[in-house]
Amino acid sequence: MNKYQLSADQLDTREAIRKFAQERIAPQARQIEESNEFPRELFGELGEQGYLGAAQPPEYGGAGCDAVTLCLILEEISRASGAVGNSFNTHVSLVTELIGTHGSPAQKDKYLRDLISARKMGAFGLTEPSGGSNAGAPLTHASADGNDYLLTGSKAFITNGPIADIFVITVKTETGVSAFILERGMPGFEIGPPDQKMGMHGSPTSSLYFDQVRVPRENMLGPEGHGFKAFAQALDRGRVNVAALITGIAQASYEASVVYAKERQQFGKPIAAFQGVQFPIAEMATEIEASRLLTLNAARMFDAGLPIKLESSMAKWFAAEAALRACDTAISVHGGYGYLGDFPVERYYRDVKMYHIAEGTANIQRIVMAREILGRYPM
Numbered sequence: 001m002n003k004y005q006l007s008a009d010q011l012d013t014r015e016a017i018r019k020f021a022q023e024r025i026a027p028q029a030r031q032i033e034e035s036n037e038f039p040r041e042l043f044g045e046l047g048e049q050g051y052l053g054a055a056q057p058p059e060y061g062g063a064g065c066d067a068v069t070l071c072l073i074l075e076e077i078s079r080a081s082g083a084v085g086n087s088f089n090t091h092v093s094l095v096t097e098l099i100g101t102h103g104s105p106a107q108k109d110k111y112l113r114d115l116i117s118a119r120k121m122g123a124f125g126l127t128e129p130s131g132g133s134n135a136g137a138p139l140t141h142a143s144a145d146g147n148d149y150l151l152t153g154s155k156a157f158i159t160n161g162p163i164a165d166i167f168v169i170t171v172k173t174e175t176g177v178s179a180f181i182l183e184r185g186m187p188g189f190e191i192g193p194p195d196q197k198m199g200m201h202g203s204p205t206s207s208l209y210f211d212q213v214r215v216p217r218e219n220m221l222g223p224e225g226h227g228f229k230a231f232a233q234a235l236d237r238g239r240v241n242v243a244a245l246i247t248g249i250a251q252a253s254y255e256a257s258v259v260y261a262k263e264r265q266q267f268g269k270p271i272a273a274f275q276g277v278q279f280p281i282a283e284m285a286t287e288i289e290a291s292r293l294l295t296l297n298a299a300r301m302f303d304a305g306l307p308i309k310l311e312s313s314m315a316k317w318f319a320a321e322a323a324l325r326a327c328d329t330a331i332s333v334h335g336g337y338g339y340l341g342d343f344p345v346e347r348y349y350r351d352v353k354m355y356h357i358a359e360g361t362a363n364i365q366r367i368v369m370a371r372e373i374l375g376r377y378p379m
Contacts, residue, residue, distance in 0.1 A: 004296060006068070013065065014072040020049060021080035029081040032202035033347055036194075038163045039202060042084060043091075047118030051077075052092060056100045060112040067237065067299040071244035075292075078248030082351035083202035085245045090159040091115065093241040094234060095122025098168050099181065102222040102230045107181060111166055123164035125155035125208055126231065132157070135235075136228050140210060141172040142180065149173070149220070151180065151188075151213040157358075161206035162194045168221060168231075169208070176225030180215050188213040199350030235360070236312045237302055242359045243295040243315035246352060247288060250323035253330035253348040254284045260334055260343075271333075280329045287322035294318055310372035316355075317365035323352045 002011065025042060032039050046052050055070050056062025065073075070092070078085030096115045099107055114120040126132060128139055140153025151171055158167075167182040182189060192207035222230050258281060261272035271277045298311040327349040331338035338345050356362050 004292075006072075009065075010069050010072060013069050014076065016049075017051065017073045017076045020045075020051075021076045025077060025080035025084050029083075029347075030344070032081060032083055034201075036201040036204075038087065038160075038204055039084060040163070043087070043118045043121065046088065047116065052088075052096070052118055053112075053116030054092065056096060056112060056116055060100070060108060061116045062100075062112075067240065067302040068296060070241060071295055071299045074241050074244040075248035075251070078245040079252045080248075081202075082245075082249045082348065083200050085248060086200050086203040086351075086354075087121075087160055089238075089241055089245050090124055091122045093238045094124035094231075095166065095168050097237070098124070098179070098221060098230060098234050101234070102179075103181075104218070106218065107221070111181065115166060120165035121160055121163055122166045122168070123158050123160040124231075125158050125161075125167055125169040127155060127157050129154060129156045129207070135170070135231070136177060138170050138172050138177060140169070142178065142215070144174070144217075145214070147217050148214050149180065149217065151182075151210040151215055153210050155208040157195065157205050158208055159203060159205050159358075161191055161208055162204040167208070169210075170227055170231060173224050177228035178224050179221040179227035179230060181219045181221055182213065182215060186213050186215070198353065199347070200354055236309050239312040239316040239359060239365075240295060240298045240302065240308065242355060243291065243298070243312075243319040246316075246319040246323045246355050247291045247295060249348050249352045250284075250288045250291065250319070250326040253323075253327045253345055253352075254281070254288055256343070256345050256348075257281055257284065257330045257333040260337075264335075277333060281333065284326045284329050288326060291315070291319040291322050310369060313360070313365040313368040313372070316359065317362055317369070320352070320355045320362060320365075324349075324356065327352050 050063050051073055053062030054065045054073055058064050074085060074089060077088055099111050115122050126135055130139060142149040142151045165184050169180050169182055171178055188211040190209040194204045194206050261277050262270050264271045294315040298308050298315045301308050301311055330345040331349060334343055334345055337343050
């Protein structure tokens, strides 16, 4: 049944990535969680299969797929492993997308093929130790020095930071916010140790430090002072992709709950026979379906060339709220076993909690939605 009205190509892609995710990613999800090591081999396979270049032009090795298809890919990967989905999303939705959309021909030639093939991994540096919500006022700054810029400052909570080779960094320049492409190993550029996180183990984050890092002018992504506009557009679409990622984790928690409720016996019958279990699962299914529909609607609007600032924030906000409820319910359905690492539902809860914060907190999404609906008012 094609209830989401997907095209033949979209259906084929969903089935292909679902098969890959369940056969290659899902069996490794617990090991990735316990080892807390980035699964580089899996990303090599994702590159070989073409998924890391799903949204990029064929001339650079990409598949040129639409936003709906990328959401389908993200949901299936994240349903198998939130950590793999998280690193995949940063690499594809932010780094590769920004270079592919706003990069010069020379920048695309230099970086895209390596990113699409997984020969090199990417990270996006926006958030700073002082906070990430005020994205238009970074403290990290760059000053012109001949044909170069000198970057000074720091970034925090950067997904893929410890393992990335290519970094897109936002900084303050004389004419406004600008973006630069940095490479690992540039003098003065240091990467901090991996952060110890509550969840998303295997998708490493770290701080980045810049001490008079000399960056060639040709590494500026787009015109000087236009960086905020560039990454703001990417973040609009990125919120749709994140909503798909979150929905995938919620879907996994829901499926685990249904299976467990049918198998677990209490008082001589499966716990699925009791309304105290039936009703929460019914609510999970409804909210996950609503999340998916909001996400696919925003993706279709993007593909149609329509503005999606409101719809992308709605999708991200609702999916994050619904997924946290779903993952909490999944633990309750599993009872005491849901609190143990032997069952994946406790991992789903820890993983999905990150998205109440990352990619715009719940309150930031409310602000964006309110401004789009009501307009801006002086504080």
